[in-house]
Amino acid sequence: MPWTDATLDRLREASGRSGGARRLVVELLGRQDCCLSAQEIHDGLRSGGARVGIASVYRALEGMDELGLVQRVDLGDGIARFEPAHEEAHHHHLVCDDCGKVEPFEDPALESAIERVAGGRGYAVAAHDVVLRGACEDCRHDGD
Amino acid sequence: MPWTDATLDRLREASGRSGGARRLVVELLGRQDCCLSAQEIHDGLRSGGARVGIASVYRALEGMDELGLVQRVDLGDGIARFEPAHEEAHHHHLVCDDCGKVEPFEDPALESAIERVAGGRGYAVAAHDVVLRGACEDCRHDGD
DNA sequence: ACGTCTTTGAGAACGGGTATCATTATCACC
């Protein structure tokens, strides 16, 4: 788990301390391959028997976000989701309006188009989200 | 104001009635060239002397959204924004993390990359948002 | 082990968005 270890190191380095709640959040997030909401993280930890407060989950996520260790993902439903930031495997999301399924995708041409746009406007882009909403293949063939 | 008139017609057609609050919201939105939040619309109408409830603003926006007359824009700050849907002038947004400025952009290569991704995944994409965050040209040259 | 300073957890507080409900306004019909 390279991301988990590196993230714990960076967090300890930044604050000078370690903490149990923060470690649990990082470890859970490191096991995921797509995004999780703060509530989902909280529920996952509680169901695993940990006595973790929701505020600690938000604090851990905030700290990681400031250090660029997580990618904040906004799917448009008013709930912030987070996933480990693997710079070598940057991806975006397809959201099905029918069944709510979220699946990641990556596309080099999309990335280069984004970089070209930002550069042409004088922008130093720190982050970008692309969210495609619609009907997934399964739901297109179901009744709709 | 072609969008304003067409939108009022479509809304009346859909519900069978007209209403003063809805008309004010549509007229205000039709005067904008980029996105506004519900609160901004509400404040704008109240400061113009109209006694409009915030609930009516949300209802008007919801109705227009269902008919595809507005584009819902999510800039990642937890506030939904809306702008007139001009299908001939589809655009996305650059957001400055420093000064909060929002500016629109459009890019045909970006659009075609999105369509290609969605098609390759069997997705019927109904809507897509691209939000680029970073430092705008002004803020890059200021202190930061 | 001790003291200091950060983290933590519970719950209050905040804010955008939605639901409720009595009142008002619109419109087809007369």
Place this chain on the structure above:
DNA sequence: GGTGATAATGATACCCGTTCTCAAAGACGT
């Protein structure tokens, strides 16, 4: 122009994700 059925409206209570507060617990240098 009335009249009645029905939708729109505005004030406000409510929901829920997120942030704030604060006392208690934990981490680390000494």
